[in-house]
Amino acid sequence: MNLQDLLPELIIQICELLCQHCAEDHIKWPRHEWWPDESEPRILRHALLNLSLLCKSWGAIAQKVLHHNFGFLDQDPVAQVLFCRTISENPELAKQLKHAKLYHIETAFDKALAQSWITDVLKKFSTFLTLDTETSRWEEFIAPLILLQVPNLKHLVAEGTGDWMLFEKFNIQAVIREHALPRHIQALNIGKIFSKHDETLYPVGLSNHGFAGILPAFDDLRHIAIWHPGREPIQHPLAFQNIRTLCFGNASLSRRQLHSLVSATGPLEDFVYGGRTYHPDAVSGEEVFEILALRKDTLKAAKVVTHKTTKCFAAASQLTNLEILTLEYDTFWQPSPGNTQLDDQALVGAFPASLEGIQISVFHEHLEGMREALINYILSTCAESREEQKLKSVILFIYGKAEDPQTPDADSLDAIVKYHGGFSKKTCQKFLKNKGRIRLISEIRHLTAI
Structure with a gap:
């Protein structure tokens, strides 16, 4: 039997064995951050690419599996522009995307890169964008255009400096009203992860005018990680009612802010707080546990790192259903x-x-x-x-x-x-x-x- 004669069902199984998304789709937080540093994901993706060029019967299937994830191995903004063009021209491939890492592009590119197609795509989705033909640059809308075309996306990562600002390019009322964004997103990783190589900070806005305003668009959102959340007052409860996993990293939230955020959740099961004492009113470990007591009936796992100690350490004992606890010694x-x-x-x-x-x-x-x-x-x-x-x-x-x-x-x-x-x-x-x-x-x- 020739390779070309294999049943499509077998070809799909073979291709999915080579797909990093398929290997980790069952994990709450797939190990996306490790993919660029390991040789295996690159080797497997290259093998998938070769299969997509093998012949017609293999190519059609391998192409679809190849588009299960994007942005984790090829982090060049130009690649994101080309990906946007591909899915704009082939909606069937757009439907395949499950995991994506997107970037807010601020660099100006050669117009020739998008001259033949970008105008039509921007016009098609203009209702959902804050597009100003006089001042806006097309590069800024590449990530939003991708999100408007991938209905089956499940996990979105935007962890570069200022990448969360891609959400500010949406007409929030329009995308929520028309259900224009992927409704089945289950997990969001947002904000810049702190690095010893780059200590610049770019806080994620938690007001309804910032990142938080877009949250009602994601009906199935269950897990969210926010790196360096902003400290602006939270005037209205965030759309966290379906959140099961809530993570904050590089955070310096006040007690009032954290209380507002946790209070907005429903049956919270997992919680992570990675704190830094940038501000004198940043929460202590004891205060974090006092706030988590609001969800003691459902909370199963918690990681608390605040680097801030109080004289009394007793509130953790109130979490009567907690099964797994991770903390630093200076929490107590x-x-x-x-x-x-x-x-x-x-x-x-x-x-x-x-x-x-x-x-x-x-x-x-x-x-x-x-x-x-x-x-x-x-x-x-x-x-x-x-x-x-x-x-x-x-x-x-x-x-x-x-x-x-x-x-x-x-x-x-x-x-x-x-x-x-x-x-x-x-x-x-x-x-x-x-x-x-x-x-x-x-x-x-x-x-x-x-």
């Missing part, structure tokens, strides 16, 4: 020259009794000072039998700071981890007999990491 303890030892009972009863797993990151210099408190917490969770044991996993990330000349090298850090790991396991025998697991992991961390 701020070491100082006069406070090098955490009280050995400080963590007993501090976390929800419902926890099945807890992950704590601690700077290597402070591990000794919190070890007894952590051991006493672990022992306090021990049940009489394995069947009754709720807490099953404790993971400690012991880190050194890459920029700190005093940081031990990797081998020395491993030795510290090995010593404390052996001591902890020796003193937590009852927990281990109940099939609990304790893992200590070393890592060298850049100060900018969240």
